[in-house]
Amino acid sequence: MIEKVTVAVDGEAASDAAVAWLIDRAKHVDLSVELTAVIALNVELPQGRAAGSRTPYEHALGTARAEISSAHPRLHVMTNLRHGIVHDEIVAASRRSDLLVIGSNRPSALAGMINGTLPLRVAGWAGCTTIVVPAGWTASTGRVVVGWTDDGTSDRALQFAAREAVRRQVELTVVHAWSAPPSGSMVPSTPASIVQEIVTTNRELVADAAQRISREFPELEVSHSLHSGSASVAIIRAAAGASLVVIGSRGRGAIASLILGSVSHDVLMNMPAVVAVIPREESPHGAR
Template sequence: MAERVIVAIDGGPASSAAVDWMLERARTVNLTVELTTVIELGWVPAGGPQDDFHLVYERALAEAARRVDEAAPSLKKTSVMRRGAPVEELIRASAKADLLVIGTKKTGFMAGAVYGTLPLRLAAHARCPLVVVPANWTHLDGPVVVGVEDDDTSDVALDFAAREAVRLGRGLVIVHAWSIPATLGFDDGLMIPFDDLRQAHDEILARAAGRIREANPGLDVTVTLEQGPAAQTLVDASRTAELLIVGTHGRGAVAGLILGSVSHDVLLNMPCPIAVVPRAVTGAASAMQPKQ
């Protein structure tokens, strides 16, 4: 079964980068692609046509489809124009997709106002993994980097990252950052020593790496343990990465609680394309079909 990918189109360089990223993925994975854009009802872009401005969206979709035809003429694709609130429509669409791909930069007059903040809101609620591609993205031969938390909330993201590294034939870098709590824990009235704190986090990282090595014996897995802010550690570790993968907390009714502060901050300081993986992933996203 082919992986079902939706690429959000807004007519600017950010969505062009999203299309380019999808085309690069199509080299190694069997895909069916939906190019989609969302017309926000009741909204007319500044400087745009006052009446039949939906033609702007049609042209953007047609241009994206033309680029796909030129680069991958055999790739199965559809073009869909949705109407409604962009966040709600793309979240609804993600329920039937294995991967949702969007650009990051707020560009163009067509939908820049909504597509500029879309990544953060979508990352908190998308029903499938969301890949956010910077507008200036270029293909790199770097590793896949994934962040792990103190608990099991990163397990699904970690498994996704291992599959991506295997697909790309790259190494996997598992990153864990830790910091000294503002109020240190106490055991029988004694402060926990610094070395014991570090050892506890080292064991978290070792368990995560061990599980991935056991499941993927041919995969080159390295680990990075750093003391400091998690988001900055992940950004620094991903400067030359092909893909950075983070998970969501999957709890709470507030978007920030669902996404988590680390994923939120990483999306605001993107070093490379970032995949945000919900805690529950099904379909081809959890078992991609590589090209033969």
């Protein structure tokens, strides 16, 4: 089966990292590639004689295509120059793809909270799995880390992570975090036995998820870890040295993610490694 991949390019360092990741993936996966650049609505293009020259967007597409073709001469690569709102056009391109690959500079916390970032906006609405590659990325043989919860929203993420770990021949680590019930029933004087019961239950849940994936992928080495508190902090810490971090998206969109402080938002804000954001089963763009 040929994997359809769309790569967003703009000629910047983060875009170069996305192209480099794609070239590395093409060593092991049969791909069909579309390179997409978007001319924003507020950008003024050259007029008159200058209009006959290549725009920076066309130059970025041509450079990326030449780089990919040099590494993989037989790989089919298309280019697409779009006009419109950047994140809307990239999301539209994702709807006919299996993977959307986009580069990212690590954003500052202030920029992320006030203005959001392109990867956050795109990952919140994309119609396929979004791969966010940090600027300066280099290939790694580190393990695959996946964030898991017991509410069913991360099952697809777990499957994707397992397939990637098998392909890379590396260990899969399943990370789960528990926290006190939101009802406020947990107080400093809560008996230790109650806390231990919560911990034991969550440990059994993540162990069961790891065992299920081990049975489905017997060739895969699987480990699991349980943490208390923030799931995003647990994932980021576990991702030290990882080659890929996989998280599920609840499909709330970028703005809601910022307000709710979702795991996807927090992990993308910190970018411990390449991050794969797996959309929920129902495509989120339909409810936009």
